[in-house]
Amino acid sequence: MSTRPKSQFDDQKSQWKRSEVLTCIFLLAWRIFNAWNVQTFFQPDEYFQSLEPAWRSAFGSESGAWITWEWKEQLRSSIHPYIFTSLYSSHALIYDLLKFSKHDAAEALIVAPKNLQAVFAAMMDYFTFRLAGNVYERGTLSHWLVLGLSVMSPWQWFCSTRTFSNCLETTLTVVALATWPWAWFMHYESGGLRPLTELKPALRPNLKTGQLTPRLQAIPQEYQANAVDLPKSLSRCVVDIGPGSPTGLKRALTAAAIACILRPTNVVIWAAVSAVSLSMSQDMSKTTRFVTVAMKSGIQVLVVAVGMDWKYFGFFTVPAFKFVYFNIVQSLAVFYGRNRADYYLTEGLPLLLTTFLPLAIVGMWQSLKLDVTRADPGHVLEQRIRFCLAVAVLAAVISLSIVAHKEVRFIYPLLPMLHVLAAKPLVGACSALSLRKRTTVMSMLAAIIISLNMAIAIYVSLVHQRGVLDVMHYLRHQHESENPHMSSWWQMSALDTINITTIGFFMPCHSTPWRSHLVYPSIHAWALTCEPPIHIPLSERDQYLDEADQFYADPESWIILHMNEVEEISVDKHRSALTVGDSFLNDGGRRPWPHYLVFFEQLEPTLRDVLQGSAYRESWRGFNTHWHDDWRRQGDVVVWELYA
Known part of the structure; x- marks a missing residue:
């Protein structure tokens, strides 16, 4: 059986295919490496508009996912x-x-x-x-x-x-x-390109059969005799004409x-x-x-x-x-x-x-x-x-x-x-520039741009706002250490054998990821909310304050109004089950004090005054940012734990 000898067109096509495959492999490896080395927080929607509703859909309403108002x-x-x-x-x-x-x-x-x-x-x-x-x-x-x-x-x-x-x-x-x-x-016709109706059949190599077959192409007349010699500058102009719509x-x-x-x-x-x-x-x-x-x-x-x-x-x-x-x-x-x-x-x-x-x-x-x-x-x-x-x-x-x-x-x-x-x-x-100068200039530009871009990328992906992610890993690992005999991450049966971990976040709303990083349904947590004024007339919205705004307007007064009495804090209280969306208020309309309190360093002096003499002690502190445009999020992320 005779085979058609390979042409220059075949070699170029094969080389380009190999180049594209290698490019795809490199890009996939690069972005996986990229994903593993992004360890900072950017904006809440990364979690609350994708992973939280997905978590609830996958694992059910008892999984502890936080569903925001947009989904409701x-x-x-x-x-x-x-x-x-x-x-x-x-x-x-x-x-x-x-x-x-x-x-x-x-x-x-x-x-x-x-x-x-x-x-x-x-x-x-x-x-x-x-x-x-x-x-x-x-x-x-x-x-x-x-x-x-x-x-x-x-x-x-x-x-x-x-x-x-x-x-x-x-x-x-x-x-x-x-x-x-x-x-x-x-x-x-304008600009040197012909209407497709004026084109004549031309020969083009069929990659499957190796034969030259007639195809209508939008290429200049001088190249229609032998499409194999079509220059690269015109290869993008090839258009197949057939019944129906163009490919793509x-x-x-x-x-x-x-x-x-x-x-x-x-x-x-x-x-x-x-x-x-x-x-x-x-x-x-x-x-x-x-x-x-x-x-x-x-x-x-x-x-x-x-x-x-x-x-x-x-x-x-x-x-x-x-x-x-x-x-x-x-x-x-x-x-x-x-x-x-x-x-x-x-x-x-x-x-x-x-x-x-x-x-x-x-x-x-x-x-x-x-x-x-x-x-x-x-x-x-x-x-x-x-x-x-x-x-x-x-x-x-x-x-x-x-x-x-x-x-x-x-x-x-x-x-x-x-x-x-x-x-x-x-x-x-x-x-x-001349070839020599061009090489020098391109090399210098590449070195400068790559260095600057790497410095920016490393800082924003590994340094700036990393504490709000690190704290979630810390809390999850603490829960694991308190439940060494828990056989599965999803274990919900025999809750009396599981130590429920409760966490309260005194932070602006959505400052951290949620269930996508807490994972365990036996971690019960609450945080300050920021529901918008959906059913409030436009004329009255200027006076509206969400829960987080109310808290930061006067943290001490908010704690007095919405938390249990400080004198009632005990190490047994943290076992009460609290989940977002469930009722976490007791008969007095107040939240019980959780096992862990999480907040930004900016709030620390206020909490020291309010909780002076309580059983809360600092158990973890992690760097978050060198600077932040929101004064409420300045400083380290701090965790206080109830100690016996």
Whole structure:
């Protein structure tokens, strides 16, 4: 049987496939290493909008998970928590089958979400690389530089492996952008690209059979005789024509639809991308086809999402609509902070981009100016994609700036696009130098940027706000040491044989993780809450104080009003069962004193005065921050324990 001799095309294809496989392996290993070395706290939503509802869904209402008001009001889609529900359920089953010790099972349950999120983070890096391959020539310095920017980004290191819905939203957004059929939308006569209707059949190697087969391609006439010699600058312009939609459009729109279900504000990005793509297409048949596929994909995703929410909440609801109603119409988001209109420009983007900010600014400026002086198809396609990405970034920043409550993670989905745009000016600046100078300059820049980024990444992931996580490990290990004969992390039977550990957190609400780190249902804890004024008229909200605000307004008075008398504290009291959501008040409407009190160092003088002469003694103190913008969270994390 005769075999076709390998061509240069085959060798290049094989080499590139190997390169991509090695890149994927590296990215996965890098992000797993990244996930294991993020040991600091960022924002509560990392736990309370994903892991806590997932824990309750996996292990039931008696598991001690803290369900916040957003879930009680159905503001969040259950898609994200269900991912971790499956993870928790499967891992718990495996640990029971393999007879893991209670300690090992608890540690593994804490690490499992990190590992899964590391996979999503690696996907984000890889599809950013894929997106860059659609924009720039594959394998060029610009292409690889985008991957370097993503891998060495301090923000990516700090945030990408955290279990925020924003992280999954960003991954889905860049997956959709990388599979978006750019060439299909943007091939028309202007700028040297021909309408697809004028193209003639050309020969192209079939990778399965090894034979040359006719395919319609959007390539210049001079290359249609022998597609094997197609230069790399035109390889991104190849578009297959067939009945139905282009390859990738349905996948892109499906990923985009899921991202919009997770975070409704993601709609702004896709409105901009779709509008620019269709305006550059100027083809009504493509517009019709796009609308058809978009409606089908959107309806399919919506039906699945509604079904999952129905199962999770027990009745029909559409969280995206409620999210908009509560946060925009009722302005409840303002309860958690109001920011300046220029926040994203002066704080958000600098935090997101850090050392790459100047490159991104220049890249945005260059991309918004379409260069019509060069007519080769590869350059025109690059220009149009960069323009589309820049418009999407601009539209998202402007739209989100209108909303009063702003957070840097709300613009996280823009980061992959900004990395793609930032690569161009850096390569352009270096290309003006001689080869020798270029090598020297690139090496110096790389050393400086990598050093700065590593310093930032190490500090924010291993130092800043680590105490609020360390204290949860301490409390969990204390509970294990008090129950050496507990056979399983989930043991709930024969509670009289288990020493119940009770904990009270005198901290601003959601200052620590919860059940995802406490793990054991036999650890009963309470903390100060911060429920928003859901049913209070807008005119009366300025006077509203949540429980945490009331406490910090006058801690001593709050303790006198809401805790048992100090004289009644005894070492037997800590065995009473207290769980979030259960009644933890005795007949006098007061909380009993717990086994452990947890608070920030800032509160220590007040508690020393109030609890002077009691049986509480310091048992643990851990560094948390060198500084904090919230005065209530300043200093170390301190634990006091009741001693006999």
